[in-house]
Each structure stands twice: as structure tokens, then as C-alpha cells.
Amino acid sequence: MKTMQYLKNVVTLKLNADLCTGCGMCVLVCPHAVFGIANGKARILDIDDCMECGACSNNCRTGAIYVKAGVGCAAGIINGILNGTEPSCDCTKGNKSNCC
Ligand code: SF4
Ligand code: SF4
Numbered sequence: 577m578k579t580m581q582y583l584k585n586v587v588t589l590k591l592n593a594d595l596c597t598g599c600g601m602c603v604l605v606c607p608h609a610v611f612g613i614a615n616g617k618a619r620i621l622d623i624d625d626c627m628e629c630g631a632c633s634n635n636c637r638t639g640a641i642y643v644k645a646g647v648g649c650a651a652g653i654i655n656g657i658l659n660g661t662e663p664s665c666d667c668t669k670g671n672k673s674n675c676c
Contacts, residue, residue, distance in 0.1 A: 587626045588644040593617050595640035602632040602641060 589610070598616040603609075608625040611618050611632065618640065630645025656662055 581622075581624045584624050587623050587628060588642070589620065589623055589626045589628070589632075590642040591618060591620055592640045592642075593619070595638045597638055597640075599637070601635045601637070605631040605635045607631070 591611075596617045598613055598618065600613055600618075602611040602618050603613060607629065608627060610620060610622065610626045612621045613619070626643070628643055628645050630643055633641040633643050633645070
């Protein structure tokens with residue numbers, strides 16, 4: 577079953593395959609099945625499935641995964657509902673460089 581996706585192309589998740597040992601922990605802990613293992617290394621199956629919960633990076637012993645865990649897309653969706661607009665995290669405050 578396909579999991580719910582939030583906003584496209586905003587997820588901070590990054591995988592450094594050079595550091596990955598293929599232990600499979602990220603596959604085990606991810607609630608949205610974002611990771612798979614291929615040829616002894618983790619790979620991201622669909623980055624937009626990530627909800628930035630941080631479980632993968634917290635459980636990766638080699639530091640191969642980075643994700644900025646927090647309210648992420650949930651805040652964008654709530655802002656959209658409150659403002660009656662498209663979902664937006666509104667974290668840029670007019671300055672793209674500050675965007676999460
Ligand atoms: S938890 Fe880390 S080391 Fe293990 S498979 Fe995932 S990315 Fe690789
Ligand atoms: S942050 Fe959470 S949802 Fe995203 S890949 Fe890691 S475990 Fe999965």
C-alpha cells in the first residue's frame with residue numbers, strides 16, 4: 577500500500593552510501609518504507625514518502641543518514657488549512673536561504 581505523501585521536493589533526507597554498511601536498520605525502523613537494500617547498500621525508494629520523523633538517522637550507527645527531524649510538512653499543511661492557501665511551511669520569510 578502506498579503511504580501518504582506530503583509536500584513534494586522539500587524533504588531534507590540525505591543518504592551517504594559510502595558510509596552505509598547495509599545493516600538494514602533504516603528499512604526496519606522507517607514507518608513509511610522509504611528505504612530498501614540493494615547490492616548491500618541502503619537506497620531511498622521514494623524520498624517524498626519521508627515524513628522527517630528522524631528514526632532512520634537516530635538508528636543508523638554509521639551516520640550515513642541525515643534528516644532534519646521536526647514538524648516539517650505537517651506545519652505546511654496546517655498553515656495551508658489556516659490560511660486557505662496551498663500548503664507552505666512559510667519558513668523562508670522572504671529569504672529562500674533560511675528555508676528548511
Ligand atoms: S541504517 Fe545506516 S548503515 Fe544501516 S542500512 Fe541504513 S543507511 Fe546503511
Ligand atoms: S525520517 Fe522517518 S519517515 Fe523519513 S526516511 Fe527516516 S524513518 Fe523514514
